[in-house]
Amino acid sequence: MAPLPLPAGIEPEDREPSRAAPAPRVVPRTAARARAAPTPAEAAAELWAGMQLPGIAPAGALQRLARSALQYTPRVSLEPPDGLLLEVQGSLHLFAGVAGLRRVLAQECRRLGVTPVLAFAPTPLAALALARAGKTHAVLDAAQLVGQLATLPLATLRWPEEVLGRLARSGVRTIGAALRLPRGGFARRFGTAQLATLDALTGRTRDLRTALRARVRFRRRRELLCELESHQAILATLAPLMAELGAFLMQRQCGLLELECRLEHRHAPPTCCVLRLAAPLADARRLATLLGERLSALSLAEPVRGCELRTAALVPQRTDSLELWQPGEHGGALSSEASGLIERLRARLGEEAIHGLMLLEGHRPEKAWGKTAPPAGSGSGPAPHRSTSRCSPPVSRRPLWLLPAPRPLTVRDGLPRRRGPLRLGGEPERIETGWWDGEEIARDYYTATDSHGVLLWVFRERQAPHGWYLHGVFG
Amino acid sequence: MDGDPKLARLLEHPALWRGRSAARLAVLPSGFTALDELLPGRGWPHSGLIEILTARFGSGELYLLLPLLAAVTRAVGARWCVWVAPPLMPFAPALAAAGVALDRVAVVGGARPLWAFEQVLRSGACDVALAWARAPKARELRRLQLAAERGRTLGVLFRPRSAARQASPAVLRLGLAPCAAGVRVTLLKGRSAARGTIELTWPHERPARPRG
Numbered sequence: 001m002a003p004l005p006l007p008a009g010i011e012p013e014d015r016e017p018s019r020a021a022p023a024p025r026v027v028p029r030t031a032a033r034a035r036a037a038p039t040p041a042e043a044a045a046e047l048w049a050g051m052q053l054p055g056i057a058p059a060g061a062l063q064r065l066a067r068s069a070l071q072y073t074p075r076v077s078l079e080p081p082d083g084l085l086l087e088v089q090g091s092l093h094l095f096a097g098v099a100g101l102r103r104v105l106a107q108e109c110r111r112l113g114v115t116p117v118l119a120f121a122p123t124p125l126a127a128l129a130l131a132r133a134g135k136t137h138a139v140l141d142a143a144q145l146v147g148q149l150a151t152l153p154l155a156t157l158r159w160p161e162e163v164l165g166r167l168a169r170s171g172v173r174t175i176g177a178a179l180r181l182p183r184g185g186f187a188r189r190f191g192t193a194q195l196a197t198l199d200a201l202t203g204r205t206r207d208l209r210t211a212l213r214a215r216v217r218f219r220r221r222r223e224l225l226c227e228l229e230s231h232q233a234i235l236a237t238l239a240p241l242m243a244e245l246g247a248f249l250m251q252r253q254c255g256l257l258e259l260e261c262r263l264e265h266r267h268a269p270p271t272c273c274v275l276r277l278a279a280p281l282a283d284a285r286r287l288a289t290l291l292g293e294r295l296s297a298l299s300l301a302e303p304v305r306g307c308e309l310r311t312a313a314l315v316p317q318r319t320d321s322l323e324l325w326q327p328g329e330h331g332g333a334l335s336s337e338a339s340g341l342i343e344r345l346r347a348r349l350g351e352e353a354i355h356g357l358m359l360l361e362g363h364r365p366e367k368a369w370g371k372t373a374p375p376a377g378s379g380s381g382p383a384p385h386r387s388t389s390r391c392s393p394p395v396s397r398r399p400l401w402l403l404p405a406p407r408p409l410t411v412r413d414g415l416p417r418r419r420g421p422l423r424l425g426g427e428p429e430r431i432e433t434g435w436w437d438g439e440e441i442a443r444d445y446y447t448a449t450d451s452h453g454v455l456l457w458v459f460r461e462r463q464a465p466h467g468w469y470l471h472g473v474f475g
Numbered sequence: 476m477d478g479d480p481k482l483a484r485l486l487e488h489p490a491l492w493r494g495r496s497a498a499r500l501a502v503l504p505s506g507f508t509a510l511d512e513l514l515p516g517r518g519w520p521h522s523g524l525i526e527i528l529t530a531r532f533g534s535g536e537l538y539l540l541l542p543l544l545a546a547v548t549r550a551v552g553a554r555w556c557v558w559v560a561p562p563l564m565p566f567a568p569a570l571a572a573a574g575v576a577l578d579r580v581a582v583v584g585g586a587r588p589l590w591a592f593e594q595v596l597r598s599g600a601c602d603v604a605l606a607w608a609r610a611p612k613a614r615e616l617r618r619l620q621l622a623a624e625r626g627r628t629l630g631v632l633f634r635p636r637s638a639a640r641q642a643s644p645a646v647l648r649l650g651l652a653p654c655a656a657g658v659r660v661t662l663l664k665g666r667s668a669a670r671g672t673i674e675l676t677w678p679h680e681r682p683a684r685p686r687g
Contacts, residue, residue, distance in 0.1 A: 338555065341598035345583060345591060353591075354557075354583050357567040368568035374581045375555060398569040400537045401562075453653030454533040472566060475537030 005222055029209065047089040049101065052117040052125030053082045053109065061112055066212050068108050072249040073100065077124065077209035080253055083131070083183070085124045085209060098138045121145060125157070125201040129175065132156040146202055150176025157197055163190050167383070175201070201396065217310040218248045218256075227303035231296050234304055235265065241309045246284025254314035255280025261291060265302035273298055278374075279339040280315040286340070293347040342374055363433045364441055365402060365471065397429055397445070399457040399472030406469035409458065412433065416458055416468035420451035424458075432462065486590040503629070506542020509673050514647070515665040519543055522627045523646040524596075524620040528663070530636040531671040532562060535658035536606050538677060540605070540631065545574035547602045554628075557581045557595045560588035589615050596622035596630045607633045613642065637665055 056062055066084055069076045072095060073409035088101055091157050095101045102118055109116040120138035126145055130137050131150045139145050145469050152175045154164055167190065172178050178186070179198060187195040200207035220241050247257060249335070259275040281287060334435035345353040356372040409416040416422045428444035442462035449455055457472030502518030504511060511517045519525070527536050548556050556579050560566055564582070570579055579602075585592050592606040594620060604623075609620070611632070623630040632645070639650060643664070650661035657676040 068478075211634075263661070337598050337600040341594060341600045344594050344598075349584065349586055349591065352584060353583055355578050357565065357570070357577050357582065359567055359571055359577065365568075375578050398566060398572060400535065400541075400566055400569045400573075402564055402566040404564060452531045454531050455535075455653075456533070473533040473563065475533050475535070 003149075008184065009269075033371050045089055046087055047092065047123060048121055048127040049086040049088045049105065049118050050079075050121065050124065050129075050131040051084040051086070051105065051109070052068065052119075052128070052131035053084065053114045054117070054220060056082050056112075056114050058329075061114070065112055065114075067251055068111075068247070069105070070212065071247075071253075072104065074211070074213055074253075075209070076212045077214060084126050085128060087124075087209075098140070106421070121148075123201060123203045129156040129201065132158075144202055145174070146179065149201065150174060150179070152176075154178055157194075157201070159194055163194060182433065185314070212453075214252050214254075218245055218309065220244055221306060221308040223306045224304065227305055227346070229300065229303045231292075231298075233290050234307065235288070238291065238307055240286050241307070242288045242291070245287070245309060245311070246282070249282040249314070249317070251285070252314060254283040255316050255317040256311045256314055257281075258312040259287065259291065260311070261295070261307065263300065263304045264306040264308070265300075266305055268301040271298065271300055271304075276351065277339075278342040278346070280317055281343075282317050286343075290343055290347045292422060293344060297348060336382040338374075344393060363431055364439070365398075365431070366442055367434075369402075372433060398449070399455075401473040402473035403471055404473045406459070409468040411468055411472055416448065416460075417472075418450050418456070418470060422448040422450055422456065422458065424448050430462075431459075443469075445471070483498035483561045489530060502542055503547065505539075507539075507544070510539070510660060513660065513662055513671055513673050515534065517587060520646055522623055522629055524616070524623045524644070524647070525633060525647040526632050526634055526638070526643055526645045527649050527651060528634050528636045528639050529651045532652075533580055534653045535677070536633060536651050538577070538602075539651065539658065539660070539675070541575070542584045544570075544603060546578075548576040550602075551573065553579050555579055555581050555601040556598075557583055557601045557604045559583045559592045559595055560585060560608075561603060561605070562607055589619070590631065592632075593619055593622045595626075596612070596628045597626045597682055599626040599628070601626065601628045603629045605631045607634070610638075613644075617644045 023273075045220070049422075053062070056065075062078060062080065062082070062084065066076050067077055069084065069086055073088050073091045074084050077085040077087075079085055086105075091101065092098065095104055098120055105118060106116060116135055117131045117136060119127050119135055120140065121127035121130055122139065122142045122145055126139065126149055129149065129152055130139070133156045135146055135152070139148050147245065154167060154173060154175060154177075167173070172181065177374070179202065183195060186198075196205065199205040222237065222241055224237060228237065245259075257277050257280055259277075261273045261275070263271040263273070265271070273291075275287070275290055279291075327370055342354055354374045355373045358370050358372045360368055360370050362368050409418055409422075411417065412421070415424070424446045426447060428446050430444050432442040434440045443459040444462065445457060445459045447455060448458045456470055457474065457475035458468060458470050461467045461469070501521040502516040503521060504518045505514060515616075527539070544556055547553060556575070558580070558597065561582065565580075567577055570580065577648070583595065588606060589608055589611055592604065592608070593615075595601055595604045611634075618625070618634070619630060622628075636650060636652075645664065646666060648662075648664040649662050652659045652661075654674055657674060659672060659674050660687050661672040662670050668680075
């Protein structure tokens with residue numbers, strides 16, 4: 001084949017050496033060019049796994065495989081009809097390198113009844129071409145890429161038959177031969193699209209792939225074969241859906257904060273059961289336990305004919321490192337125990353089941369404290385001792401228990417009674433405040449002992465009719 | 476028999492308890508010297524179920540525990556201190572004033588207190604859990620004791636004084652009655668041969684009882 005004339009606009013250094021040049025010399029030159037490409041660092045940092053799946057059933061199976069491949073890397077790209085590409089550079093150390101990835105990916109494929117050909121290369125097209133040629137190489141070094149590709153037939157690039165035919169007639173049957181052709185002439189005679197493919201193949205230009213976007217909500221329905229009434233049986237029918245949900249969450253590296261379970265009946269409107277979680281959760285088994293707790297508390301209007309699981313928007317799961325210490329040992333953290341406890345309590349007893357306590361600024365006893373969210377899992381360290389600030393009442397005069405609302409006491413001879421007369425002690429403490437918000441109080445607080453020796457906190461209204469009330473118990 | 480080193484090593488095991496011996500128990504100081512003297516191992520046990528029996532709510536049972544709660548919640552890496560189904564709402568300012576770190580305190584409400592108590596004890600998320608129960612069954616108490624051991628939590632169950640006649644798997648049972656300047660504590664059951672009654676005087680934090 002005669003060397004092709006150089007077209008205008010192509011730089012002389014773009015000329016490939018004559019095709020007589022031995023292959024080993026081609027490799028370093030091409031590699032040097034790859035380094036000169038616009039995004040060399042990024043291009044070099046990628047490793048693509050190309051999967052050729054001979055005899056895979058149409059689109060559906062490929063889609064499913066691609067979705068389950070999302071658990072190994074977030075960058076999965078479809079190459080219909082029978083190819084799949086995964087960018088795995090970041091996942092290598094998580095799955096015991098190339099060999100480990102090969103094993104888990106082959107396992108995924110076997111589950112769908114396909115045997116894949118798996119090849120690894122720094123560019124997506126190269127990985128695909130290797131796989132299509134039936135080679136299971138792992139080319140980790142960009143410098144060796146061209147050398148490895150050189151012997152592959154051009155057919156692996158799936159160019160149009162007509163182009164391949166013309167190339168074959170010129171004696172060009174392998175990728176190596178095509179790469180040795182001068183770029184300008186190649187573009188003119190075989191099309192710029194084919195030149196672009198070659199550039200992408202060798203990493204000269206960046207091959208941008210559309211990543212598969214995973215669905216962000218989970219929604220599955222299951223019709224039951226017979227009507228079910230027992231909670232155990234319903235839970236058992238939900239089990240496959242829960243397993244699917246677990247896989248769904250794992251593929252997305254996400255947890256959920258809200259799970260809705262709808263149980264459908266023949267006549268009655270569907271029973272909804274919403275599980276709200278304290279922290280994002282992705283563990284299907286724990287979700288199933290919680291859902292079981294929630295379902296067992298549910299009363300069903302009618303037998304169940306179908307069930308459906310739905311999630312709200314997902315939350316990215318942050319995986320925490322494991323602690324060296326057991327919980328409670330040497331201050332080992334226990335946020336998982338704590339959030340697990342919160343969820344179990346909430347699932348069985350309702351949202352309000354657990355709360356924390358906090359101080360509020362105020363002299364009125366009712367407004368000196370409030371409920372908060374439950375505390376975080378583990379103490380950050382020794383809390384600074386709360387010294388009596390200017391707002392705090394004298395320590396000795398506050399009871400440990402406060403009644404939700406003051407309870408009126410019976411009065412005889414001007415003195416309060418509760419199962420017998422109360423003995424009042426000490427000087428009263430006057431609390432007179434709150435005039436600004438309409439919940440004004442004006443009270444004289446006393447400590448009092450009842451006939452059984454229980455210490456109480458009582459007050460007398462300053463306003464007429466000067467009623468006596470019980471407000472706290474010292475405990 | 477005590478000369479056998481193998482046997483001696485076996486007897487060292489923390490799960491093994493010998494009735495008569497002064498076996499070492501992991502304890503938390505109670506904050507009252509006289510009470511420490513009375514309690515087996517000289518303090519509250521680290522984990523397990525204990526019962527405090529009072530004739531009336533508010534006999535001083537909570538003041539007895541305040542130094543413990545303060546010490547436990549303020550420790551480094553403290554777990555929670557959970558109050559399960561308290562009969563009234565614990566008054567946060569008084570707890571804070573007694574030195575209890577409120578950010579370690581959680582209150583579990585209402586229905587099914589025994590189930591909730593068992594969950595709390597079992598979870599391993601708490602150092603101390605307090606619960607009030609009227610008439611738990613022996614089987615339930617056994618479950619609570621096991622749960623407390625498993626979660627390495629000190630579970631304190633407050634029960635009426637009349638329960639003293641029923642058997643209980645709790646590791647420690649104390650009877651409480653108010654007296655002139657404080658509270659009378661009776662050791663009803665404990666992992667030691669000693670039994671006795673002491674009178675505790677409250678430190679100044681609790682107002683003195685009115686006289687006359």
